[in-house]
Amino acid sequence: MKVLLASQAIAGHFNPMTGIAMRLRDAGHDVAFYTGSVYARKLAELGVRHFPFDRAIEHTADNLNELYPQRAKLKGPLAIRFDGERIFASNVTNFFDDVRDIHAAFPFDVVVMDSSMFIQRLVSALIRKPVVSFVPIGNMESDPWVPPMFFGFLPARTPVHKLLQAGARLVSRLVVTKPARDSYVRQLAHFGLHTPGGPITDEPYRWSDAVIQTGTASLDYPRSRTNPKVKYVGALLPYRQAAGETGTGRPGRYARTVVVTQGTVDNKDPNKLIIPTLEALKDRDMLVVVATGGAGTADLRARYPGPNVVVADFVDFEAVFPSTDVFVTNGGFGGVLLSLAHGVPVVSAGINEGKNDVNARVEYAGVGINLRTETPAAAAVAQAVDTILADPGWRARAEGVRRQFEAVDGCAAAVDVIEEAVRAAAGPNVR
The missing domain is CATH 3.40.50.2000 (Glycogen Phosphorylase B;)
Structure with a gap:
């Protein structure tokens, strides 16, 4: 099958997906990668076809503060608010238009996308292909037992902590994540789609056929409900690690x-x-x-x-x-x-x-x-x-x-999730 992988041009999002790409290729699948031009050389070395960003703004670790000088002065919730709207949500239409163009040149059977691109629903509804989201951070799906994101809270154990987190959740919804959510809803409306309420970070979990979640449940918080789409795959690591000076030539000298x-x-x-x-x-x-x-x-x-x-x-x-x-x-x-x-x-x-x-x-x-x-x-x-x-x-x-x-071969587990999503989509509920 033809598999398109897609990610932000950010190392922590792109690098773990290279292992999936190579395992898919080794399994005989035709693989291409949609990401920023900063990774053109890396993908050429891996022998993976590259579709660079066309309309999408290429945000990298090196250019964020150059593109947005005001960002460097922001901290805490204000920084999250800015990044959510300008770096993530604002690119949704651009990402989707690029992917739709790619489909004409590379008629993929499934898209495996970085969850933070937030085009799961658009691809599913308008291109009508199965979508598998890859989550390079901890489980983002909201849950009554799980603290609101971006505050660094532990699970609430006392009435006071529960009240505090309820307030933070409200602040997050009305202030921190609202600009990103509003931008996302406007862009969906442009394509004739309507989405119910809820945080934008829930969208990959709602509109994907399956979710490849890095880490393990032991590194997540207890949840009141289990999402059957979510499959933990352990420490999904890059295909190749960057080598450098490590000091390993000094064994035994230090305790x-x-x-x-x-x-x-x-x-x-x-x-x-x-x-x-x-x-x-x-x-x-x-x-x-x-x-x-x-x-x-x-x-x-x-x-x-x-x-x-x-x-x-x-x-x-x-x-x-x-x-x-x-x-x-x-x-x-x-x-x-x-x-x-x-x-x-x-x-x-x-x-x-x-x-x-x-x-x-x-x-x-x-x-x-x-x-x-x-x-x-x-x-x-x-x-x-x-x-x-x-x-x-x-x-x-x-x-x-x-x-x-x-105990888990992360790349093999990820490939299993992708192949199963395609098989399920080809069954009675074909889109």
């Missing part, structure tokens, strides 16, 4: 290894997490491996020349994590999953781009310490790292998640 990163989006100011971590650990008997994501690498190397500090643009986490004791991160979901896939506990410190929700799940699962800030003090980082190293329970719980991941 412990700590890896730290701010990811590839919120990495321009190392004072948020990288520098506090280096200040906390630079004089310890431990190897500190820093992945900068390509921002400020030379300056950090000059500032921290110690033999136990390795600073690189990119780190081959697959090579480093087997000997890592603690992963310090701002909460990118892909990095957290990769760390747990190696049984490495986490110290997390991040707020924006929904990272506070990722970090709350780390805390809830007991696989790491959530510092609940994006600018922790060096002393707070040191204390969290020491706490994890002193108590083997943190490693044991992370190892438990690793075993759950190892």
Whole structure:
């Protein structure tokens, strides 16, 4: 069958889907990928046909603040409000028009799309092809038992917490997510479609034939209802990891290894997490491996020349994590999953781009310490790292998640979901 994969031009959305693409191709399917031109070279290396964005605005980790200078000044709910409308919802019509044009050149049998593109209903209703959504973050579907997104809440356990979260849910609906929702509804109306009320983040779960959900149910919160469309596939990892300087040429010299990163989006100011971590650990008997994501690498190397500090643009986490004791991160979901896939506990410190929700799940699962800030003090980082190293329970719980991941071949499970969705669509309820 012909399979079109589609994703935002953002690493954490695109990279995990490359594993699915290659597994589909190995299974004999004709595969193409719709994403930004920034990934043209990568797809050429993989031998996957590329349809670049045409009408769609290409948002990447490097150009967001250039496209929207005002974005850099926004924090918390205001940043989520802006991103929801301008980066995600505003592209819905553009994405759909591009995909409809692609269908003329590549008559796909199914679309496997990044959930944050929000064109599931349009493809299903107007192109009339099965849709499988890929969710690269934690389960976004709303539920009475699950805290509202973007606030970093844990499940409410007391009447006061329930009241607080009810208020936050109302603020989210009326203020934070309303511009994105309104934009989405207007665009659907342009195509003659009407959608009932509810958060825009529920749309992939309503209008997809199936949902490939990264992670495991153990990293989600308890839910009052189970959506049969949702299939957890574990730590779905990129087809190939980026290689870089890792410090693995220094085995045995240090008692412990700590890896730290701010990811590839919120990495321009190392004072948020990288520098506090280096200040906390630079004089310890431990190897500190820093992945900068390509921002400020030379300056950090000059500032921290110690033999136990390795600073690189990119780190081959697959090579480093087997000997890592603690992963310090701002909460990118892909990095957290990769760390747990190696049984490495986490110290997390991040707020924006929904990272506070990722970090709350780390805390809830007991696989790491959530510092609940994006600018922790060096002393707070040191204390969290020491706490994890002193108590083997943190490693044991992370190892438990690793075993759950190892029990599932994520790419194979994803392919099964896609093939089953196509078979079901070809049955009595053919669209």
